[in-house]
Amino acid sequence: EAQVTQNPRYLITVTGKKLTVTCSQNMNHEYMSWYRQDPGLGLRQIYYSMNVEVTDKGDVPEGYKVSRKEKRNFPLILESPSPNQTSLYFCASSAISSGANVLTFGAGSRLTVL
Amino acid sequence: SQQGEEDPQALSIQEGENATMNCSYKTSINNLQWYRQNSGRGLVHLILIRSNEREKHSGRLRVTLDTSKKSSSLLITASRAADTASYFCAPLSGGSYIPTFGRGTSLIVHP
Numbered sequence: 001e002a003q004v005t006q007n008p009r010y011l012i013t014v015t016g017k018k019l020t021v022t023c024s025q026n027m028n029h030e031y032m033s034w035y036r037q038d039p040g041l042g043l044r045q046i047y048y049s050m051n052v053e054v055t056d057k058g059d060v061p062e063g064y065k066v067s068r069k070e071k072r073n074f075p076l077i078l079e080s081p082s083p084n085q086t087s088l089y090f091c092a093s094s095a096i097s098s099g100a101n102v103l104t105f106g107a108g109s110r111l112t113v114l
Numbered sequence: 115s116q117q118g119e120e121d122p123q124a125l126s127i128q129e130g131e132n133a134t135m136n137c138s139y140k141t142s143i144n145n146l147q148w149y150r151q152n153s154g155r156g157l158v159h160l161i162l163i164r165s166n167e168r169e170k171h172s173g174r175l176r177v178t179l180d181t182s183k184k185s186s187s188l189l190i191t192a193s194r195a196a197d198t199a200s201y202f203c204a205p206l207s208g209g210s211y212i213p214t215f216g217r218g219t220s221l222i223v224h225p
Contacts (some may be wrong), residue, residue, distance in 0.1 A: 042217035108156055
C-alpha cells in the first residue's frame with residue numbers, strides 16, 4: 001500500500017532532550033515536506049526537500065533540522081526541544097515529476113515538550 | 115509559494131444540506147488543490163483543478179475556479195455526518211512545487 005509512515009505517533013519528552021521523528025515513503029516520491037499544525041494557525045511548513053541531498057527552509061524552520069540521505073526517508077530532528085515546539089507534526093510527499101504536486105500525508109506525530 | 119485563505123472559518127449545517135466553502139489567493143496559479151482533514155489526522159487530497167479549467171466534479175464534490183477573481187469554491191452536495199472535517203485549499207503558483215496551507219474551513223455536519 002502506498003503510504004507515508006511517521007514514527008513515533010505520540011511522544012512526550014522534556015526540554016533539551018534531542019529527538020528525531022522519522023518519515024518514510026514507499027512511492028519513490030522526489031518531494032518531501034514537514035509541517036506543524038497548531039490550533040488557530042493552520043499548517044505551517046518547516047522544511048522541504050525536492051530530492052536527495054536537497055533541502056530548503058519553509059516558513060518556520062527555527063529549532064529544527066532535516067536530512068535527505070535517501071529518497072524514501074526524511075527525518076525531522078529537534079536538537080534541543082522547547083515547549084513551544086509542542087505541536088502536531090505531519091510529513092508529506094509527492095511526485096513533482098507529475099507536475100501537479102499532489103501531497104500524500106502521514107498520519108501525524110503528536111509531540112509534547114515539557 | 116502562496117497560501118490560500120479559506121472562508122468561512124467555520125460552517126455548521128444539517129445532514130442533507132449543501133456546504134460551500136471558498137478559497138482566495140493572491141497571484142496567478144498553475145493549479146489549486148483541495149484537501150480534507152478529519153480531526154487530528156493527516157490531510158487527504160480531494161480534487162485538483164488546473165488554471166485552464168473552470169469547474170470539476172468528483173462524486174458529491176464540485177469545485178469551481180475563477181482566475182479573474184483569484185478564487186475557488188468547494189461545494190459538497192447532500193452532506194453527511196462523515197463529511198465533518200476541516201477543508202484546506204492549496205494554490206500552486208507557476209514554477210512552484212510547494213503547496214502551502216491556510217487555516218482551513220471547519221465543517222460540522224449535524225445528523
